[in-house]
Amino acid sequence: MATRSSSSSWAATAATVLVALLAGPLADASSSPAATTGGGVSFPSAGSGDGFLAVPVGTVARPARTAAGAKGKRAGRAVEAHLDNMAFFYATEVQIGTPAQRVTVLVDTGSSELWVNPDCSTAPSEAQSRQCAGFGQYEPERSRTPPEGPFGHETINYGDPSDQTTQTSVSIRYYRDTIAFGGGGAARVVNQTFGVVARSRGQSQGILGLAPTLRGGAHGRAPYSLVLNSMAAQGVIASRVFSLDLRRSDADKGAVIYGGVDRGRFAGRLERRPIVRGVQGEHRLAVELTTVGVSLPGQRPQNFAVAGDDANVMLDSGTTVSRIHPAVALPILEALEARDDGEGYYRVPCAAARAAAGTVDFGFGPKTIRVPFRDFILDMAGDASVCYVGMVLTTDQQILGDSVLRAGYFVFDWDNGAVHIAQAASCGPSDIVAVGSGPDAVPSVAGHCGADAGPADATVTGKVY
Structure with missing residues (x-):
C-alpha cells in the first residue's frame, strides 16, 4: 500500500505525453536466446503464432529469509506478461530505453507509479540486497531514444501506517523514455513518464504500480499518464483493463494480461x-x-x-x-x-x-x-x-x-x-x-475449468x- 508525500514538484515539461504505437516483427522463440539482465536474471524472448504473442519468463531465485524479514501473449489486442511467483513478491520485466535496458519489478495493484533503481544497500537483508543487485538498473545516459529528465520529484511511502515494521519509502526523480513489456518487448509505449530513485529505504526492487492515483482515481487528472493509461491511449489495448492470475504458491508462474481475459x-x-x-x-x-x-x-x-x-x-x-x-x-x-x-x-x-x-x-x-x-x-x-x-x-x-x-x-x-x-x-x-471498450467491455464469460x-x-x- 502506498501513500504520497506532499513534496512533489513538476516542471512544465511534464504536462504532455505524446502518443504513438510502435510495432515490429517478432523473432520466433525457438531461434531467440533468453534475454538476461545485468545481474543474471533470465527472461526468454517472446515468440509469435496464430495472431498472438507469447511472452514467457524465467524464474528468479528465492533468497533465504527469516520470519522477521518476511514481513506475453497477445490475442487481438491482449498482451500477457508472465509473472514469477517468488517467495515474497511477484515480478515481471520492463525494458526501458533504446537499446532496451531490462529491469525486474514488482507487480503492484496497491500503488500507481512505475519506478526503478532502488538503493540496494538499504534492502531488509543481505540476501535481498544481493538479489536487488541482480534485478537490473536503468541508466538514462545509455539510452538513444533520447530520454527526457530529470524533471520533478516525489516521495512515496509504503506500508501499513499502523505497523512501523512494514514502512518503507522512495524519493524519485522523473524521466520519460520508451517502455517495452514482455521478454521480447511484446508491446511498447513511448514517452512514458516513470521514476528513477534518488533515495530509498527498505526497498529491494522497483515497482510497476497498476492502481489509479490516490487523489484523482481512474478518471481524475494526474500529473502524467500512468502506464495503463498510456497503453490504452497508444492503442496497445482497447480499454484500461488488466487480469491478474497469481496462481498457487507452488507454481513458478502466473500472469498479468493487459486488455484480455484468459478463460x-x-x-x-x-x-x-x-x-x-x-x-x-x-x-x-x-x-x-x-x-x-x-x-x-x-x-x-x-x-x-x-x-x-x-x-x-x-x-x-x-x-x-x-x-x-x-x-x-x-x-x-x-x-x-x-x-x-x-x-x-x-x-x-x-x-x-x-x-x-x-x-x-x-x-x-x-x-x-x-x-x-x-x-x-x-x-x-x-x-x-x-x-x-x-x-x-x-x-x-x-x-x-x-x-x-x-x-x-x-x-x-x-x-x-x-x-x-x-x-x-x-x-x-x-x-x-480480448477486451473491447464501453460499459460492458469485460465479457461475461465462464472459464473453461468447470464450475466453481x-x-x-x-x-x-x-x-x-
Whole structure:
C-alpha cells in the first residue's frame, strides 16, 4: 500500500505525453536466446503464432529469509506478461530505453507509479540486497531514444501506517523514455513518464504500480499518464483493463494480461463487483467483502457476515501477508487454532495445517473465493515444524494480499470502476479473449475449468463484531 508525500514538484515539461504505437516483427522463440539482465536474471524472448504473442519468463531465485524479514501473449489486442511467483513478491520485466535496458519489478495493484533503481544497500537483508543487485538498473545516459529528465520529484511511502515494521519509502526523480513489456518487448509505449530513485529505504526492487492515483482515481487528472493509461491511449489495448492470475504458491508462474481475459485460468463465471474507495476516502482498487469463513472436510462450513469498515478490503498484489481487522480475522484464527507468536504473527503446525483439505473462504456477494490451507499457511521461517497464517492484524486499511489473491482470478476494469472475480484454476492451454471498450467491455464469460471448485456456498452462521 502506498501513500504520497506532499513534496512533489513538476516542471512544465511534464504536462504532455505524446502518443504513438510502435510495432515490429517478432523473432520466433525457438531461434531467440533468453534475454538476461545485468545481474543474471533470465527472461526468454517472446515468440509469435496464430495472431498472438507469447511472452514467457524465467524464474528468479528465492533468497533465504527469516520470519522477521518476511514481513506475453497477445490475442487481438491482449498482451500477457508472465509473472514469477517468488517467495515474497511477484515480478515481471520492463525494458526501458533504446537499446532496451531490462529491469525486474514488482507487480503492484496497491500503488500507481512505475519506478526503478532502488538503493540496494538499504534492502531488509543481505540476501535481498544481493538479489536487488541482480534485478537490473536503468541508466538514462545509455539510452538513444533520447530520454527526457530529470524533471520533478516525489516521495512515496509504503506500508501499513499502523505497523512501523512494514514502512518503507522512495524519493524519485522523473524521466520519460520508451517502455517495452514482455521478454521480447511484446508491446511498447513511448514517452512514458516513470521514476528513477534518488533515495530509498527498505526497498529491494522497483515497482510497476497498476492502481489509479490516490487523489484523482481512474478518471481524475494526474500529473502524467500512468502506464495503463498510456497503453490504452497508444492503442496497445482497447480499454484500461488488466487480469491478474497469481496462481498457487507452488507454481513458478502466473500472469498479468493487459486488455484480455484468459478463460483457461478460472472456474465458473466472472462476478462483477464495484470498486469502492478506501476507508479514508482515497482511491484504491478496493471492493466490499461480504463474508469470511472456513470449510473443513466432513464439517458444516462456517461463514460470518462482514459489514461497515470491516467490509472494505484493498486487493494488493504487492503485499504477501494479508492485513485484516481483528473482528474479521478472529473466526479464521480460531478455526485454524492459530497462536500469536508475540510479534504479531500467528503460528500453526505445518504438517497438520497442510495435510487438512480445508479452505479459508472470502465472499464477494454471490462469489466465494476459497483459499486452500496449503496456500494460506506460509513457511516463512524455514522451519518445517512451524508455519504461519498468511494474515496479520491491522487497525488501518484492510489488505487482501498474495496469500488470498493467488486463489482468485481478478479482472480490474478502470474505465467502468469494477473488479470481476472468479476462482482461479488451470485447465490446459490459455484461451485469451480480448477486451473491447464501453460499459460492458469485460465479457461475461465462464472459464473453461468447470464450475466453481470446492463445496457449495454455506449459509451465514454468524456475524463479525
